[in-house]
Amino acid sequence: MNTQDAKRVLETALICATQPLTLRDMRSLFADELGADTLRTLLDELTRDWEGRGVELVALASGWRFQSRPEMREYLDRLHPEKPPRYSRAVLETLAIIAYRQPVTRGDIEDIRGVVVASQIIKQLEDRGWVDVIGHRETPGRPALYATTRSFLDDLGLASLEQLPALDLGHTAPALAEALVDAGVQASLLDDTEPPAAPDTTHLDADSADRADSAPPVAPATPLLPPPSEPA
Known part of the structure; x- marks a missing residue:
C-alpha cells in the first residue's frame, strides 16, 4: 500500500470512529505493517490537509479524533438546541x-x-x-x-x-x-x-x-x- 492510500484509510477510520483512536488502533488498520513513526507522519499530513476547514484533527489524552473547531459551536448548537447539564x-x-x-x-x-x-x-x-x-x-x-x-x-x-x-x-x-x-x-x-x-x-x-x-x-x-x- 502506498502512502497516499494509507492516508486515505487512516482518514476514513478517524472520521468514522466513535471514539479517539490510539496509535495501536491505527496500526491494526494496516495489520501492523506501518510503524508508529510512519503513522505520526501521516497524522501530521492530515492535520495540515484539514487546516482552514471547520473540522480539525487533534491529539487528545485518549488518542486522535476529528472535531469541529470552537468557532463552529455557535452554528452546530442550533442543530441540537437541548441544553447541557448545568452545574453549580x-x-x-x-x-x-x-x-x-x-x-x-x-x-x-x-x-x-x-x-x-x-x-x-x-x-x-x-x-x-x-x-x-x-x-x-x-x-x-x-x-x-x-x-x-x-x-x-x-x-x-x-x-x-x-x-x-x-x-x-x-x-x-x-x-x-x-x-x-x-x-x-x-x-x-x-x-x-x-x-x-x-x-x-x-x-x-x-x-x-x-x-x-x-x-x-x-x-x-x-x-x-x-x-x-x-x-x-
Whole structure:
C-alpha cells in the first residue's frame, strides 16, 4: 500500500470512529505493517490537509479524533438546541481543585474551599466521567484520592494536564474555576442561580476528623463525534 492510500484509510477510520483512536488502533488498520513513526507522519499530513476547514484533527489524552473547531459551536448548537447539564459553582470549583491539585482527598478540597464538600458534588463529577478514585492516602481512615480522567481531558480537547492554564499555588478556588472555564469548560455549564447544597454533615473523612480534633470548623471543544464513555 502506498502512502497516499494509507492516508486515505487512516482518514476514513478517524472520521468514522466513535471514539479517539490510539496509535495501536491505527496500526491494526494496516495489520501492523506501518510503524508508529510512519503513522505520526501521516497524522501530521492530515492535520495540515484539514487546516482552514471547520473540522480539525487533534491529539487528545485518549488518542486522535476529528472535531469541529470552537468557532463552529455557535452554528452546530442550533442543530441540537437541548441544553447541557448545568452545574453549580461549587461543583466547578471542586472540579478545578481536583484538576490543579490532584490527587486530593475531600479533606484537601474542604481546606481550599473553606466549606464541607457535599457527597452530591463528588457524585456529579463521577457520573459525568470527569473524576475518579485512583487510590487512598496512607493516613488514618485511608481517605480516597480523587483525580481527573482521560474523558475530562478529551471533553476539554486537551492531550494532557500540562495544557491547562499555568497557575501559581496561591490561587483560590474561584480563580481555579475561572481558569478551568478558560481552558475549555463551557461557561454555560455554570448555573449561578442554583441554591447551595445543604452541608453534608453525615460525612467526615479522616482528614476532616483530624482537623475537627484540633480546630473549630470553618464556614468543550464541541466534538464532531461523541466523546468516549471510558478511557481508551
